[in-house]
Amino acid sequence: MTMADLGTEALRSHVAAQLQRARDRSVALTDAVDDDDLVRQHSKLMSPLVWDLAHIGNQEELWLVRDVGAREPVRHDIDDIYDAFQHPRADRPTLPLLDPAEARAYVREVREKVLDILDTTPLAGRRLVTDGFAFGMIVQHEQQHDETMLATHQLRSGAPVLHAPPPPPGRPLPAPEVLVPAGTFTMGTDVDPWALDNERPSHEVHVDAYFIDTAPVTNGAYAEFIAAGGYDDERWWSADGWAHRVKADLTAPRFWVRDGDRWLRDKFGVVEPIPPDEPVVHVCFHEARAYAAWAGRRLPTEAEWEKAARFDPATGRSRRFPWGDEDPGPEHANLGQRHLSPAPVGAYPAGVSSSGVHQLVGDVWEWLDSDFHGYPGFRAFPYREYSEVFFGGDYKMLRGGSFGTDLAACRATFRNWDHPIRRQIFAGFRCARSAAPAELDQELA
Incomplete structure (x- = not known):
């Protein structure tokens, strides 16, 4: 059984489960450390963990809230900050990043809107949404950043947290x-x-x-x-x-x-x-x-x-x-x-x-x-x-x-x-x- 074989409602359920699984992992990786660790840059090769978290939310907003859902922006003022092409990793700690509480609230608000969009968007008729592609792209994006955050954990000093x-x-x-x-x-x-x-x-x-x-x-x-x-x-x-x-x-x-x-x-x-x-x-x-x-x-x-x-x-x-x-x-x-x-x-x-x-x-x-x-x-x-x-x-x-x-x-x-x-x-x-x-x-x- 592949995604192409699923009915529409089964596909929606599958997508929602994949989104939740990715988010559970993101939360576990960021909740494992305190706020000081979240905002610290553990290596110039990597972003602070809090940047990755908000970047995950920003990509989800850009593609699923604004494009697929055609909804108003959640935070139109932070797109530049979380554009990976605009700012090298070494420079990201100097940006006016969302603090841990703001980042967590932001990704939660984006996800609430995304789940509503998932329930109401036809998953056919447009290449971006056929078979849930855009949602799958965002699932993969979040999981890739989760692996990046796992690599950041390997680079951090201090007592084991994972x-x-x-x-x-x-x-x-x-x-x-x-x-x-x-x-x-x-x-x-x-x-x-x-x-x-x-x-x-x-x-x-x-x-x-x-x-x-x-x-x-x-x-x-x-x-x-x-x-x-x-x-x-x-x-x-x-x-x-x-x-x-x-x-x-x-x-x-x-x-x-x-x-x-x-x-x-x-x-x-x-x-x-x-x-x-x-x-x-x-x-x-x-x-x-x-x-x-x-x-x-x-x-x-x-x-x-x-x-x-x-x-x-x-x-x-x-x-x-x-x-x-x-x-x-x-x-x-x-x-x-x-x-x-x-x-x-x-x-x-x-x-x-x-x-x-x-x-x-x-x-x-x-x-x-x-x-x-x-x-x-x-x-x-x-x-x-x-x-x-x-x-x-x-x-x-x-x-x-x-x-x-x-x-x-x-x-x-x-x-x-x-x-x-x-x-x-x-x-x-x-x-x-x-x-x-x-x-x-x-x-x-």
């Missing part, structure tokens, strides 16, 4: 890598009603045969790269990567701390030994690429990642998720802040792809060796600033979502991107390599 149970245990995997045969598959989507513009249109892509890691690179494997002097050997780094490594004095993933002969990590205010079987997280693209070179491998391309995640050779079609078309459940993937770290490799056998690749969704965003661009036939909708203005810039692709990503924004066509130096995000990677003809003959024998 708590969650540990992820499930890992399991042995059948092989370290999987062969994906050469062939064409359908990349992107035309049918997912809440897919965003950069996921469209679907198109056929040929991919040569390649091997891809069965699971993301673990902390234990990455520690071997460090111990082998990987950060001190320029051979493994690109020119840009080495320049950044030197300038930023990179010596290990962010939040790793050396303690004698072992590594510790600071995870949301808790300092603990690093679990060797969890996917490594908080590495930038340059670190991921250097590790891959040291290991005699490379990072996957975006097309390779999506084929491994979606293509089902038994049917010849591309699926919404590695395991099928149904939304992820807790048995499929580590998502939605259910846990506060990646899960050990092999923890989600129900989430394996048709190709035999594990943990492609959830746990860590995966760096890919592809730049951000539009697909053939791309058309910006409903505004250029979501995707198009970032095409061709200094961005590398990230796919799959993390333990902090919500299921509303983790489908296997969902595309994320960031600067290759970013480490505060919940990003890791897996490796790939091109298949040699002799290896293909051996596999077929």
Whole structure:
């Protein structure tokens, strides 16, 4: 059952539930700290939490109250303050921001109007509202900012305020890598009603045969790269990567701390030994690429990642998720802040792809060796600033979502991107390599 199959009232109920789920998370992330913490900038890489909260409300007002609902503005005087393009994150604390009480009252008032608009707006006849698209866009926007706020929590100092149970245990995997045969598959989507513009249109892509890691690179494997002097050997780094490594004095993933002969990590205010079987997280693209070179491998391309995640050779079609078309459940993937770290490799056998690749969704965003661009036939909708203005810039692709990503924004066509130096995000990677003809003959024998 998809959203397209729902009747109008069932669709309204689904949208309302998704809006509420996102808001519950926003409230939990902001209520976890006091007002001083809400207005403080914990890192120049991030906004104060109170800015994110009011920005969530402002985007909801712009699109759902003013555009979809054609209602009078709730607060027409704050649009500039909460325009992410107008003010870099480092400068946002100097703006006349709504204080915590004002921000909370603002997002509540906007939401009350939005729920009334949801009850009275036809969800058909106009592309922006068909299948609840505009509401789904706002759900995804709020959940993306919730993940951003979760990253801000990781950067704050002080006693832990977030708590969650540990992820499930890992399991042995059948092989370290999987062969994906050469062939064409359908990349992107035309049918997912809440897919965003950069996921469209679907198109056929040929991919040569390649091997891809069965699971993301673990902390234990990455520690071997460090111990082998990987950060001190320029051979493994690109020119840009080495320049950044030197300038930023990179010596290990962010939040790793050396303690004698072992590594510790600071995870949301808790300092603990690093679990060797969890996917490594908080590495930038340059670190991921250097590790891959040291290991005699490379990072996957975006097309390779999506084929491994979606293509089902038994049917010849591309699926919404590695395991099928149904939304992820807790048995499929580590998502939605259910846990506060990646899960050990092999923890989600129900989430394996048709190709035999594990943990492609959830746990860590995966760096890919592809730049951000539009697909053939791309058309910006409903505004250029979501995707198009970032095409061709200094961005590398990230796919799959993390333990902090919500299921509303983790489908296997969902595309994320960031600067290759970013480490505060919940990003890791897996490796790939091109298949040699002799290896293909051996596999077929």
